[in-house]
Amino acid sequence: MKKTIYILLFALVLGACDEGFDELNVDPTKPVQVDVRNKLTAAQGFLSSQRYDNWRANLIYQSTMMQHFSTTAGYWAGDKYTWNKGYASSLIDRYYGNVIKSVEDMLFQLAEEEGPEEMRAITRILRVVAYARLTDLYGDIPYSEAGQAVISEILLPKYDAQSEIYPDLLKELEESAAALGTGTSGFGAADVMYNGDQGKWKKLANSMMLRLGLRLIKVDPAASQSWVTKAIAGGVMTSNDDIFYLQHDADNRNGNGSTFLADGNPRMSKTFIDFLQGDPRLPILAARRGDGSTAPVDLIGLPNGLDSQLLLDSTGEENTDNYAEPNRGIITGEDAPMFFQTYAEVELMLAEAAERWGLAGGDPEPHYNAGVRAAMKMLEIYKPEGAIADADIDAYLLANPFDAGNAIEQINTQYWAATFLNEYETFANWRRTGFPVLVPVNYPGNVTNATIPRRLTYSESEQSVNPDNYAAALAAQGPDELTTRVWWDVQ
Numbered sequence: 001m002k003k004t005i006y007i008l009l010f011a012l013v014l015g016a017c018d019e020g021f022d023e024l025n026v027d028p029t030k031p032v033q034v035d036v037r038n039k040l041t042a043a044q045g046f047l048s049s050q051r052y053d054n055w056r057a058n059l060i061y062q063s064t065m066m067q068h069f070s071t072t073a074g075y076w077a078g079d080k081y082t083w084n085k086g087y088a089s090s091l092i093d094r095y096y097g098n099v100i101k102s103v104e105d106m107l108f109q110l111a112e113e114e115g116p117e118e119m120r121a122i123t124r125i126l127r128v129v130a131y132a133r134l135t136d137l138y139g140d141i142p143y144s145e146a147g148q149a150v151i152s153e154i155l156l157p158k159y160d161a162q163s164e165i166y167p168d169l170l171k172e173l174e175e176s177a178a179a180l181g182t183g184t185s186g187f188g189a190a191d192v193m194y195n196g197d198q199g200k201w202k203k204l205a206n207s208m209m210l211r212l213g214l215r216l217i218k219v220d221p222a223a224s225q226s227w228v229t230k231a232i233a234g235g236v237m238t239s240n241d242d243i244f245y246l247q248h249d250a251d252n253r254n255g256n257g258s259t260f261l262a263d264g265n266p267r268m269s270k271t272f273i274d275f276l277q278g279d280p281r282l283p284i285l286a287a288r289r290g291d292g293s294t295a296p297v298d299l300i301g302l303p304n305g306l307d308s309q310l311l312l313d314s315t316g317e318e319n320t321d322n323y324a325e326p327n328r329g330i331i332t333g334e335d336a337p338m339f340f341q342t343y344a345e346v347e348l349m350l351a352e353a354a355e356r357w358g359l360a361g362g363d364p365e366p367h368y369n370a371g372v373r374a375a376m377k378m379l380e381i382y383k384p385e386g387a388i389a390d391a392d393i394d395a396y397l398l399a400n401p402f403d404a405g406n407a408i409e410q411i412n413t414q415y416w417a418a419t420f421l422n423e424y425e426t427f428a429n430w431r432r433t434g435f436p437v438l439v440p441v442n443y444p445g446n447v448t449n450a451t452i453p454r455r456l457t458y459s460e461s462e463q464s465v466n467p468d469n470y471a472a473a474l475a476a477q478g479p480d481e482l483t484t485r486v487w488w489d490v491q
Helices: 002-015 036-048 051-065 090-112 117-138 162-179 198-215 221-234 255-262 270-275 308-315 343-357 364-381 390-399 404-418 423-433 467-477
Strands: 244-247 286-288 324-326 337-341
Touching: 036 090, 036 117, 036 244, 051 090, 051 255, 051 423, 090 117, 117 162, 117 198, 117 423, 162 198, 162 221, 198 221, 198 337, 198 343, 198 423, 221 343, 270 404, 343 364, 343 404, 364 390, 364 404, 404 423
Parallel strands: none
Antiparallel strands: 244 337, 286 324
16 A cells, blocks of 8 residues: 555656656646545555554453453453553554544645545545544544644644534434445546445445434434435445455455454453353354364363453463464464444444434344344355355344343444454443443452443643643543543443
């Protein structure tokens, strides 16, 4: 990706001269502008990001808080509800300098160049995905003035209230979906996620609307139902072909995969392994640390909230080699896909919408079954070895049928399983629904009074670099602590 941009820049400089090199065909007072198509490629890579924040915010904190992973390593703070401020702020530290800056710059350039409306719509949707991840994790964030240092010379952006950000994100999705057709976007192959397919971007816009609409269920149920209704009517994802993901490779490495390569500490949580008993996903997602066995009988989950001494005291074991880790043969590669929204999630949300309001045909069971099936089938995107036979899925659904009397919990527990490794979405949906029911740990020295955190925290540098706006954010939202709830996460 970087090589492409460097080559483009070189070509732009050469192409701006005539054959005699007599004069430059550019305004000498302005820098040469990079083609917005290449900026989209870069922005999509920035959205996935690199090892730094995937290691810290996604895995160290959220994956262990949500009990997908567990570890005895002390610096894995999320497993123990301790507070490493640099780790907690890692996503906000990285996103504003890359993906946010990129999408705001792209929108400015498209306006100046009078680019096609469909290209602007795609950029707006990508922008929503990035900002939604930030506000869901931190609450009030710089939004209306973010990414404007060069464009508008705003160096110290204010923090917007999440209650104002969410309506604007939903508006952006609605308007962008309306602007898209069914042909190929001007981004073309530079769009490394959807290859310029406007129809898929339109489905993504409505699927994101479904996600964000449901996020409002506790704070504004009427608005939640309204946006969910609108999203379904607009047309959401209909198969695994619509999944919004980035396929990584040797030149553009998956940040989770880079973490697993560098850090051998994470183990599969006992909570997750216990849930996966009898599930055909188990030997695909997990393998025993010591010998790589994927036989279900050999896959044991590590309880959360332990360090090496507590493990020794409670089990007599001095290491965790007998416990399951993420399957390094299938899901942990640096060339692995990074998922942002999946068809499985959409079907499970449709099941919830059917259960709550009679939407999406009114019957939640077909959507529930389709969601579970899609979550299992999508594992073959990692590698062919991740494929699960239809007969095995049928057997699982027969043994674990839809339970109408426990629908919301069952649907969202499957959502928890389906969003494994996209811990941003796992954490947000758990806060929204309370499912799955997770038993908190009580690690010595935890800062949450033995409760699972409700958000991550801002950059410490904001206290000195942007003190007035930082102080205003705390006055509006509450203390900059792990236990402070974001706007939509009302008790």
